[in-house]
Structure formats: structure tokens, C-alpha cells
Amino acid sequence: MRNISDLIEQYLKNMLQESTEGSVEIQRNELAEKFSCVPSQINYVISTRFTLEKGYMVESKRGGGGYVRIQRVELPALQTIQFHIRQTIGDCVEQSVAEGLIYQLEEALLVTKREAQLLRAAINRETIAVKLPLRDELRARLLRAMLISLLVK
Structure with a gap:
């Protein structure tokens, strides 16, 4: 059985689709009621599964009429993918950023x-078993290539 975080994530992705x-506005409290959980669970899902590295922009307004707006950020057109990869990866890249791009x-x-x-197996810190910062440099080179x-194509 899927856990509550997976269900919330899938619900939000369906709403976005x-x-x-190309964006949705939700209220934490209403969504928490829908899934019978606390609002902090909603915050957790949004902050860990809807990051910029994973292709989402999140805007939050707290207070009485507060909301969370989630917007899907589309990858650049195919002819500019190389530039996007070089820009995202750079000369070195942390594992979390690399996994977000993947x-x-x-x-x-x-x-x-x-x-x-x-790709994830190749860039894993256990696979590239060398000390930092060399590990992040090797990860960037491998991932970019x-x-x-x-x-x-």
C-alpha cells in the first residue's frame, strides 16, 4: 500500500496535469482535511517532492487566506537541452541536484x-567512492557525458 505522502504527491500531480x-493553488488546511493528516505533512510533501530541481516552482502565502501555488516548469526545447544540462550541472554537482535533474x-x-x-546508479556516492570535492566533479563529468x-539524437 502506498503511504500518505505518495497519495498527496499523486493527487497534486493529477491536479497539475x-x-x-499549468499551475494549481491549494490551501494546506483543506488538503490536510481531505487526506486526514496534519498541514505539516502537506508542507513536507511539497518541500521534498515539488522542488525546482524536480521541475516545480512553489510559491507560498501564509496567513488567513494563505495558499500554496505549485507550477510545473517545463524543460527547455530539445535543441537547448545541452545548454540546460551544462548550466544545471556545472563543473561539480551534488548527488541531490543530479538526482533532481534525472x-x-x-x-x-x-x-x-x-x-x-x-544514471542514478552511476552517480551514486557509493559508486563514486572518492572524497569530496573530487566526487562531485566526477559526478558532474559522468552525468553530463x-x-x-x-x-x-
Whole structure:
């Protein structure tokens, strides 16, 4: 059985998919009531699963009429993917940022689930078993080379 965080994430993604504006506004309290959980659970899902690295922009307004707006940020057109990869990765990249980029590419259907799994395995800190900052530099080089070869067809 899926946990409550997975259910909330899927519910929000479905709302985004059905939205004509490409964004949704929710109220934490209302969503918490719907899922019979505390508002902090909603905050947790939004802050961990709807990040910029994963392709989402989140805007929050607290207070009486407070809301959370989640907007999907589309990847650049295919001809500018190389630039986007270089800009996101740079000379070194932390594992969390790299995984976020892989997630974003998988969500945009630019890499398959299997390709994403292979990419994650290759950039994992246990795979690149060297000390920082060299590990982040190696991760950036590996990821950039693999993504460019996968995406430039």
C-alpha cells in the first residue's frame, strides 16, 4: 500500500496535469482535511517532492487566506537541452541536484525509467567512492557525458 505522502504527491500531480494554466493553488488546511493528516505533512510533501530541481516552482502565502501555488516548469526545447544540462550541472554537482535533474528528465519523458535508474546508479556516492570535492566533479563529468549522449539524437 502506498503511504500518505505518495497519495498527496499523486493527487497534486493529477491536479497539475488537469490544470489549463499549468499551475494549481491549494490551501494546506483543506488538503490536510481531505487526506486526514496534519498541514505539516502537506508542507513536507511539497518541500521534498515539488522542488525546482524536480521541475516545480512553489510559491507560498501564509496567513488567513494563505495558499500554496505549485507550477510545473517545463524543460527547455530539445535543441537547448545541452545548454540546460551544462548550466544545471556545472563543473561539480551534488548527488541531490543530479538526482533532481534525472527526475525532471524522467518526468518529461526525455529518459526512460530504466535509463534514469542507470544514471542514478552511476552517480551514486557509493559508486563514486572518492572524497569530496573530487566526487562531485566526477559526478558532474559522468552525468553530463551520459545525458548528452542520451539526449542528443
